[in-house]
Amino acid sequence: MQMSGAEAVVTALIDEKIECLFGYPGGAIMPTYDALYQHQDRLNHVLVRHEQAAIHGAVGYARATRKVGVAIATSGPGATNLITGITDALIDSIPVVCITGQVFSQLLGTDAFQEADIIGMTVTATKWNYQITDPNEIPFVFKKAFEIAQSGRPGPVLIDITKDAQVGLMDYVKAEPSTKGKWLHKPMIDMDQIHKASEIINAAKKPILIAGHGVMISKAQEALLALAEKSDIPVVSTLLGLSTFSTTHRLYKGMLGMHGNYAANVLCNEADVVIAVGMRFDDRITGKLACYLPYAKVIHIDIDYAEINKNVKADIGIHADAKEALKVLIPYVKKTSHHDWHHAFDKAYQKEFETVIKSEISPTSGKLKMAEVIAKLSQKTHGQAIIVTDVGQHQMIAARYYQFEQTSNHITSGGLGTMGFALPAAIGAKLGVGDKKQVIAIAGDGGFQMNIQELAVLKQEGIALKIIILNNSYLGMVRQWQEMFFDKRYSFTSISSPDFVKVAEAYDIKAKRIEKREALDQALTDLLESNTSYLLEIIVEQQENVFPMVPAGASISDTKLTMGG
Structure with a gap:
């Protein structure tokens, strides 16, 4: 033809x-x-x-x-x-x-x-x-x-x-x-490595399973769950591994990383076995490499051979598709219990809850906090929405406080950290899933302005995308670093913004701005119940910081819960 x-x-x-x-x-x-x-x-x-x-x-x-x-x-x-x-x-x-x-x-x-x-x-x-x-x-x-x-x-x-x-x-x-x-050509699974890995897992007293983005890519969520439940292993995730494992499951212990959960970070350095699945041990996960996983035997499963031993030396490197490798591994792993090890996670979580989480999600005074917004959103959507975030403080807060009940519901720019990502990526996600799932874009006032023009696509395509702007009038993450490491020299991080409500309305999109805590519940209800696109701007505390935090170049054992330590 x-x-x-x-x-x-x-x-x-x-x-x-x-x-x-x-x-x-x-x-x-x-x-x-x-x-x-x-x-x-x-x-x-x-x-x-x-x-x-x-x-x-x-x-x-x-x-x-x-x-x-x-x-x-x-x-x-x-x-x-x-x-x-x-x-x-x-x-x-x-x-x-x-x-x-x-x-x-x-x-x-x-x-x-x-x-x-x-x-x-x-x-x-x-x-x-x-x-x-x-x-x-x-x-x-x-x-x-x-x-x-x-x-x-x-x-x-x-x-x-x-x-x-x-x-x-x-x-x-x-x-x-x-x-x-x-x-x-898919790599052939080395059964000798599988047997050795199972022996290490069966002998472990303090094992941890790290779920990376590769779990989602290979559709290995069920296999990961089966391995974790059979061996009673605590599961932690990378930022891109979020929503590969239900955050409300008893075995889930939180997110790793610079602003990850205290227990997940600190106890990794106490583990005797780490099973890393579909992740690349980037610097935001490891912190200071010389101090990373001092006691652990590392089992690394990855489809990309170049990632194995690239940053962290693996005792067992399994070059394979994550789903296939886990399914082959599970029969050789013994059913066991790690009660005391889970208790250590519970104790560490309680420390984070009392020091950070409680005041973040349930403040009684002052301006609205990003965490209370995300926690309320999670509650109202029952953890079922696809959350698409931009890059910055709001990204870390959304990752920490949204409870992902379903898998494959978290979309963000991870490795490159691209501001301006959320709005167009959320448009693509919504066009992909249609009415089957609620899609919510969450952005800061800085990143949102980088691709604000894409609001025009919402009316053009007739899609019902929900947008939340957490507006603190700063480039928040950079400002936090300036506060902590540059003696509060806030160099060009205070940012003015247009009237986002008027901008949205100019694009024929419903919009609302709130500042008061008592208005939050109804505002989120209006957003979620709208049958057309809806933009909700929420004015939040200006100089809020995201904790826990692993300072750049520090060990994950030195995770800070507050500005002081």
């Missing part, structure tokens, strides 16, 4: 059963947009207001649906505007395929209008990238791109298509799935 390269692009997307893509048209990608015009009944194209929002939207869609997200942009600035989101997707292991237009191939390297070497720029930010100059390559390249994006450790792929490849004619033949591509 003869068609243009542009028509082949659209046909390849349909062959991959893509239903939704996020993009912004321009000169070099215009032939592909012309081809999209004929297939609006099969492909829902979401017109964003900035290309960065296209990639964040694709990421939110991918994370909410466990499918591949798709972003599309033109050449030059359109393509370069994707790079932040592509890097974000790479470090957080999100499968997205980015399609960029490019100038005519005969103009490559001439500094033509809106020419940028997006292939060179994204070599280190993608799992794979490729420039198409011949339309006949399109079916195979697209098939390979989608396979690579979602195989092994998922990640972003970029396809750059010159304009002549889009307008040129070709005979379209649907590409068959690869059978020999090295990207498709």
